[in-house]
Amino acid sequence: MSSRSRVADETYSPLYFLASLGAGGVTVTFFMILMFWVPHPGRPVPIFEDIAAAFGTADAGLSLAILIALSGIAAFAFKNVQLLIWNLRALSRFKQTPAYDALRNSNGETTLLAMPLAMAMTVNALFIVGLVFVPGLWSVVEYLFPLALIAFVLIGAIAFRQIGHFIGRVLSKGGVFDVTAHNSFAQLLPAFAVSMVAVGLAAPAAMSTNPATVGTSIVLSSILGVIAILYTVLAATTAVSSMLQHGTAREAGPTLMIIVPIVTVLGIMLLRQNHGLHTTLDVHGSSGETLILLTRLLAIQIAFLGLGAVVLKAQGYFNDFVVGDKTSPGSYALVCPAVALSVMLHFFINKGLVAAGLIAKFGVVFWGLTALAIVAQIVAIALVLRLGRQHFRAKPLESIVPAE
Known part of the structure; x- marks a missing residue:
């Protein structure tokens, strides 16, 4: 009888932190249902008491939606934490191998940024769990x-330490960065990690009523947000040049949609900051300005979704790494765009179109557009489940077909 193992155990890469990240992202998509469908007067987010009150008085449709949302949050938050713990243990073992030393001296060193990225997402996911499942949490939230903020600062410190080691190594010596292998957006992973920390730091700006907390949140998130934007622009610009010369690295194809x-x-970070400026610092923006901001951000996303889809289809990526037998840890990067599009559409519809008075909440157009967000969410869920079977289900060793 042949021995059995899991692909993720046999071909470990720090990119497997994206599995935890994807599950956390799906948790957020379920929270969007509660965020925009459950009334929460006087509060920027729905809490346990709001959800309980809505469930007790809602019609059958909303009651079912609430049950689905709560079940999804519980299930995928659990998977998020489970996969984070597994990755932390696996990374600890990986650090004892020669492969780790080789990684630290290659372009792939930036894959280590998937760890603080996933950790920041887990903090966000656990906060959602607390909001929707813990009675009375809002009464002590100002202490939390x-x-x-401290948790996100510490995660940010881990991210910047790793970024500093990478940049210090490649910019202090010549010839250590392989430009020919820079033919993807894989080097944007550090920017993604810093962005995730930034949006976490911005959360108190949207929810706190303490001026000191709001001010600290706005300042810290702004600093990291700007750094993330700068890093994104510089890394993307240099990557495009390499891709035009050498084509897009096949295994890293999904990174084309990391934007x-x-x-x-970063869009949610800006909305959170604007809320804090409005409620605490007496700086007021209009619903029309928010609509324009969200429309422009959505346009950027549509452009890069199209770019990624065209290249991945031309490369036959989906046939090999999603529905086929080959496996690549980087395939988990496909979950992020689906999650991000779903979340952005919810904000665009509710904070943009509805808030500006262009469509009626729960009207025909509202549900037509919301269906797009739900489809993107379903795609994200399907990818998490499918990739989980490919990478984390035990199978005969001889049947494991890693990427070439």
């Missing part, structure tokens, strides 16, 4: 915001 989640998290 400083702790959340989509970066735009979503």
